[in-house]
Amino acid sequence: MSGRDLGRVSGYESWDAERAAGIIAGHAHREGATLPILHALQETFGYVDTAAVPLIAEALNLSRAEVHGCLTFYHDFRKEPAGRHTVKLCRAEACQAVGADALHEDVLRRYDVAWHGTTRDGQVTVEPVFCLGLCACGPAALVDGEPVGRLDLDTLADALTERAA
Amino acid sequence: MSIRFYLPKDAASLALGADRVARALTRAAAARGLDATLVRTGSRGMLWLEPMLEVETPEGRIAYGPVRPGDIESLLDAGLAEGGAHRLRIGRPEDQSYFARQQRLTFGRCGVIDPASVEDYRAHGGYRGLEAALAAGPAGTVEAVKASGLRGRGGAGFPTGIKWNTVMLAQAEQKYVVCNADEGDSGTFADRMLMEGDPLTLIEGMTIAAVAVGATRGYIYCRSEYPHAFAALEIAIAAAERAGYLGANVMGSGHAFHLEVRLGAGAYICGEETSLLESLEGKRGLVRAKPPIPALKGLFGQPTLVNNVLSFAAVPWIMEHGGPAYAAYGMGRSLGTLPIQLAGNVKRGGLIETAFGLTLREVIEDFGGGTASGRPLRAVQVGGPLGAYFPESLLDTPLDYEAFAAKKGLLGHGGIVVFDDTVDLARQARFAFEFCVAESCGKCTPCRIGAVRGLETIDKVLAGESPRENLALVTDLCEVMTDGSLCAMGGLTPVPVMSALTHFPEDFSGRGAKLPLAAE
Ligand SMILES: Cc1cc2nc3c(=O)[nH]c(=O)nc-3n(C[C@H](O)[C@H](O)[C@H](O)COP(=O)(O)O)c2cc1C
Numbered sequence: 001m002s003g004r005d006l007g008r009v010s011g012y013e014s015w016d017a018e019r020a021a022g023i024i025a026g027h028a029h030r031e032g033a034t035l036p037i038l039h040a041l042q043e044t045f046g047y048v049d050t051a052a053v054p055l056i057a058e059a060l061n062l063s064r065a066e067v068h069g070c071l072t073f074y075h076d077f078r079k080e081p082a083g084r085h086t087v088k089l090c091r092a093e094a095c096q097a098v099g100a101d102a103l104h105e106d107v108l109r110r111y112d113v114a115w116h117g118t119t120r121d122g123q124v125t126v127e128p129v130f131c132l133g134l135c136a137c138g139p140a141a142l143v144d145g146e147p148v149g150r151l152d153l154d155t156l157a158d159a160l161t162e163r164a165a
Numbered sequence: 166m167s168i169r170f171y172l173p174k175d176a177a178s179l180a181l182g183a184d185r186v187a188r189a190l191t192r193a194a195a196a197r198g199l200d201a202t203l204v205r206t207g208s209r210g211m212l213w214l215e216p217m218l219e220v221e222t223p224e225g226r227i228a229y230g231p232v233r234p235g236d237i238e239s240l241l242d243a244g245l246a247e248g249g250a251h252r253l254r255i256g257r258p259e260d261q262s263y264f265a266r267q268q269r270l271t272f273g274r275c276g277v278i279d280p281a282s283v284e285d286y287r288a289h290g291g292y293r294g295l296e297a298a299l300a301a302g303p304a305g306t307v308e309a310v311k312a313s314g315l316r317g318r319g320g321a322g323f324p325t326g327i328k329w330n331t332v333m334l335a336q337a338e339q340k341y342v343v344c345n346a347d348e349g350d351s352g353t354f355a356d357r358m359l360m361e362g363d364p365l366t367l368i369e370g371m372t373i374a375a376v377a378v379g380a381t382r383g384y385i386y387c388r389s390e391y392p393h394a395f396a397a398l399e400i401a402i403a404a405a406e407r408a409g410y411l412g413a414n415v416m417g418s419g420h421a422f423h424l425e426v427r428l429g430a431g432a433y434i435c436g437e438e439t440s441l442l443e444s445l446e447g448k449r450g451l452v453r454a455k456p457p458i459p460a461l462k463g464l465f466g467q468p469t470l471v472n473n474v475l476s477f478a479a480v481p482w483i484m485e486h487g488g489p490a491y492a493a494y495g496m497g498r499s500l501g502t503l504p505i506q507l508a509g510n511v512k513r514g515g516l517i518e519t520a521f522g523l524t525l526r527e528v529i530e531d532f533g534g535g536t537a538s539g540r541p542l543r544a545v546q547v548g549g550p551l552g553a554y555f556p557e558s559l560l561d562t563p564l565d566y567e568a569f570a571a572k573k574g575l576l577g578h579g580g581i582v583v584f585d586d587t588v589d590l591a592r593q594a595r596f597a598f599e600f601c602v603a604e605s606c607g608k609c610t611p612c613r614i615g616a617v618r619g620l621e622t623i624d625k626v627l628a629g630e631s632p633r634e635n636l637a638l639v640t641d642l643c644e645v646m647t648d649g650s651l652c653a654m655g656g657l658t659p660v661p662v663m664s665a666l667t668h669f670p671e672d673f674s675g676r677g678a679k680l681p682l683a684a685e
């Protein structure tokens with residue numbers, strides 16, 4: 001599977017400027033519309049193509065630098081497509097207290113990825129996050145947006161299988 | 166009569182398999198031809214018992230937990246529908262000592278009602294606070310909040326009534342009410358639980374605030390790490406609008422209040438109120454210098470009331486029962502109740518709402534039952550990533566803003582994170598700098614550069630390289646960050662670092678050529 005195919009495989013649409021312009025127009029009237037627009041684009045395409053920057057800038061009457069600054073400031077926004085599944089692992093203190101650091105090393109080794117990286121088969125992207133509010137049942141993760149508590153290698157594999165089904 | 170089951174869909178319960186339990190129950194009930202309804206609630210906060218299934222019986226709701234999908238058949242065989250005996254039977258949640266010892270003013274409905282139902286909310290006392298506020302008028306409402314002694318629950322503990330008064334008196338065409346639902350601190354989840362389990366309490370609190378200060382628009386800025394809270398808020402806002410509690414004419418009072426929930430994008434600093442406002446305006450979350458304060462010049466330059474979720478959510482109770490009734494709880498200048506979040510390496514983690522003044526030891530030992538690992542407790546971090554690490558010897562500190570400050574600690578949002586004796590405080594100090602490097606907004610030098618230098622220097626200490634000289638350097642650096650940072654991100658990062666150094670010096674000395682674990 002080539003990297004290019006990921007968007008389609010993952011159920012995201014491939015980047016399309018016209019479609020993007022439509023999404024932007026749908027939100028442009030809102031107060032402070034930049035974040036809602038970036039979220040909407042990422043939801044549709046799986047990432048925010050840098051080609052969206054001038055479109056947003058024009059629609060909101062902002063400079064490209066302002067929009068680009070926004071896109072890069074926030075940890076959520078991706079400038080490249082991710083894998084089919086996204087695993088966000090909590091790296092914050094309450095999860096550390098129950099062994100998250102060691103678990104994360106095991107996860108990265110087992111899936112042969114680095115933080116922010118995608119497995120070679122394009123299936124899984126692993127991202128660090130700081131706290132998911134699941135601190136009393138850590139180590140915690142979000143797998144495609146669904147919470148998983150008391151995480152270990154097996155529960156992670158189960159969660160990924162369940163998402164794939 | 167139909168059997169009523171209750172099962173949380175709180176994110177922590179989902180994380181422990183609540184949806185699988187729901188599917189198993191629905192399937193099994195259908196197979197047995199039971200006439201059953203399943204209500205999805207928030208969590209009562211006894212998180213080690215989640216997923217906790219409740220059934221309505223003549224003696225009240227009987228709970229079972231933690232329930233796995235595979236337990237459903239045996240539960241039904243044991244007479245689950247009538248509250249029958251089973252090894253997972255807990256009894257009435259209210260009778261559990263963990264629960265019975267709490268004072269649930271804000272969280273009274275959480276885990277009890279259907280969070281999406283205005284009708285259920287009203288049946289449990291909802292919207293009486295707003296009725297009282299409409300009767301009292303803006304000045305009367307602000308007076309009640311002042312009299313309650315409520316201090317902002319977001320961390321800094323600023324008196325809420327004074328802030329409301331400032332916004333009320335400000336003159337402007339447009340004012341805003343903004344809820345800080347960024348809850349970025351590790352070990353905190355009370356905002357999330359309230360937003361998922363009883364969002365209408367937050368919405369009612371914000372509506373009371375809007376009427377009191379004269380704001381017609383409001384935003385809830387919810388962090389993106391909380392997709393379920395975001396969804397629950399959208400549903401509850403729509404329900405409140407349909408029922409006439411939000412919109413052009415709130416409860417026929419003539420007051421307009423339009424409320425919208427906005428999603429953050431993964432930036433801890435956007436919990437800082439001015440950075441949050443920048444983000445809401447569609448910009449990078451750079452901290453603004455104060456003054457001007459947001460109460461006078463906030464969102465889009467207009468007077469803006471910014472409060473934490475729990476600050477707003479405390480107000481309906483205060484308006485219904487009166488300021489002095491709320492102020493009757495607590496100690497010293499920390500009045501009312503504090504939703505405590507107990508997490509990390511602890512046996513019985515969860516949400517505990519009680520009056521200020523319990524000691525850390527009472528919370529960790531009596532409620533928490535000690536460490537989950539069964540090993541000795543070594544350190545406790547209270548107040549999130551900018552909070553101090555306390556050793557065992559400080560466990561008798563009461564939960565009170567001033568008592569914590571006196572021990573160079575931070576009560577913050579009330580999150581308590583327990584560590585056992587396997588913790589390495591030098592690594593935790595390293596993490597404090599690492600976190601600041603990742604999350605600094607970058608506007609001022611002491612924080613932006615200081616954190617990077619701090620990380621490098623701690624790494625040298627960890628590698629056993631001139632530890633004494635390098636620790637002196639860390640201490641200097643911390644002083645510069647404390648004195649020279651624009652906001653508490655850079656200003657308080659020294660707190661975890663210096664508390665680790667002060668209380669656990671043995672973790673910093675005599676290190677071999679140990680290298681950092683997770684080099685990024
Ligand atoms: C770095 C930083 C992070 C913060 N994070 C939060 C947060 O996640 N939630 C919150 O309510 N307040 C947070 N605050 C405090 C807010 O700036 C502000 O004081 C608070 O929202 C005011 O509401 P309150 O008076 O009801 O507490 C943070 C402050 C700083 C300096």
Ligand code: SF4
Pocket residue numbers: 434452604605606607608609610612613650651652653654655656
């Ligand atoms: S202290 Fe850090 S986060 Fe705060 S304004 Fe300065 S650079 Fe930004």
Ligand code: FES
Pocket residue numbers: 090091092093094095096130131132133134135138140351352353
């Ligand atoms: S610290 Fe990991 S979920 Fe809160």
